[in-house]
Amino acid sequence: TEIEKGTYPHFMLKEIDEQPLVMRKIIQAYQDGNGNLKIEDEITKAMLDADRLYIVACGTSYHAGLVGKQLIEKMAGIPVEVHLASEFGYNMPLLSAKPLFIFISQSGETADSRAVLIKVKEMGYKALTITNVPGSTLSREADFTLLLHAGPEIAVASTKAYTAQIAVLAILAFVTGTSKGASVNINLVKELGIIANAMETLCDAKEEFEQIAAEYLPAAINCFFIGRSIDHSVGLEGALKLKEISYIQAEGFAGGELKHGTIALIEKQTPVIALATQAGVNGSIRANVKEVATRGASTCIISMKGLETEGDRFVLPAVHELLTPLISVIPLQLIAYYAALHRGCDVDKPRNLAKSVTVE
Numbered sequence: 001t002e003i004e005k006g007t008y009p010h011f012m013l014k015e016i017d018e019q020p021l022v023m024r025k026i027i028q029a030y031q032d033g034n035g036n037l038k039i040e041d042e043i044t045k046a047m048l049d050a051d052r053l054y055i056v057a058c059g060t061s062y063h064a065g066l067v068g069k070q071l072i073e074k075m076a077g078i079p080v081e082v083h084l085a086s087e088f089g090y091n092m093p094l095l096s097a098k099p100l101f102i103f104i105s106q107s108g109e110t111a112d113s114r115a116v117l118i119k120v121k122e123m124g125y126k127a128l129t130i131t132n133v134p135g136s137t138l139s140r141e142a143d144f145t146l147l148l149h150a151g152p153e154i155a156v157a158s159t160k161a162y163t164a165q166i167a168v169l170a171i172l173a174f175v176t177g178t179s180k181g182a183s184v185n186i187n188l189v190k191e192l193g194i195i196a197n198a199m200e201t202l203c204d205a206k207e208e209f210e211q212i213a214a215e216y217l218p219a220a221i222n223c224f225f226i227g228r229s230i231d232h233s234v235g236l237e238g239a240l241k242l243k244e245i246s247y248i249q250a251e252g253f254a255g256g257e258l259k260h261g262t263i264a265l266i267e268k269q270t271p272v273i274a275l276a277t278q279a280g281v282n283g284s285i286r287a288n289v290k291e292v293a294t295r296g297a298s299t300c301i302i303s304m305k306g307l308e309t310e311g312d313r314f315v316l317p318a319v320h321e322l323l324t325p326l327i328s329v330i331p332l333q334l335i336a337y338y339a340a341l342h343r344g345c346d347v348d349k350p351r352n353l354a355k356s357v358t359v360e
């Protein structure tokens, strides 16, 4: 059956709005009869057998992998490396004694990722694919699959698949950590429920993000996204969204790296969007915002309830600090959407890009 936009002007906006529903579907799909999170035993066993995990992916899925690394290391205590598939293929890092490979791919058809999968299978290693498409190539050719349950994603710029990937990675991390007997100090079912509600609040606040786009981006030739720790990973995704659909040159930077080069790019009115959702770095990211503001940047702080300061442009609802990417990305998706819309860009089908890239 053909997917319809319904009352939405674009698939991207529809898919952004579907995120709360997708969260609830994922919680349901990964629960057992007693309301506990579960994944297939053979997957947990493969995770526990591994001494190191290698996440391999491209584009937005790679950005979800960066968040996944933090979730897995913190909840399951297994070291994780995250690699771009197109680099990994010809420049393979030294592997640990017992690696497990995790491929993240919305489509399950990306050629760069598949090339790595074929290689590591030939080397005799096990692979898990996290994908939105049951029966896709990467799912069939891997040993195990975890599904995203996000429903078809039509817009070229990935939105609901990114948050679904992070949620499934969180569940994988949680179930692995729990079966390992690690003290996983989080009630994930409850926290993901809070996330779904927070997502709804953000989807209802579209005008706020339309306003930010209108204020900061109409005349922008570039835009920077800064953050520290997990906010840095989300900033990379925010920058990618903006590049993909509005064609504004955008980059994500770690707050602490500004002084080592990037700050040279700051001019009068350069837009700098900062995420401040992490208590441990709240002071230092705000210091970075001051540094760029002093040099003329137009700064926009998106913080979280409990960490906010006067002057913050938007305050996200409070959620568990490991799960903030699931909600902090939504303003960035919407800012990119409205920036592209105002510039008259083809939001759903940006120039030069394809939804699924099946050539290396």
Ligand code: G6P
Binding pocket: 058, 059, 060, 061, 104, 105, 106, 107, 108, 109, 110, 113, 156, 157, 158, 353, 354, 355, 356, 357
């Ligand atoms: C293409 C899409 C991106 C996507 C990337 C990886 O470049 O335009 O949005 O993130 O492929 O796709 P995958 O299906 O493997 O997640």
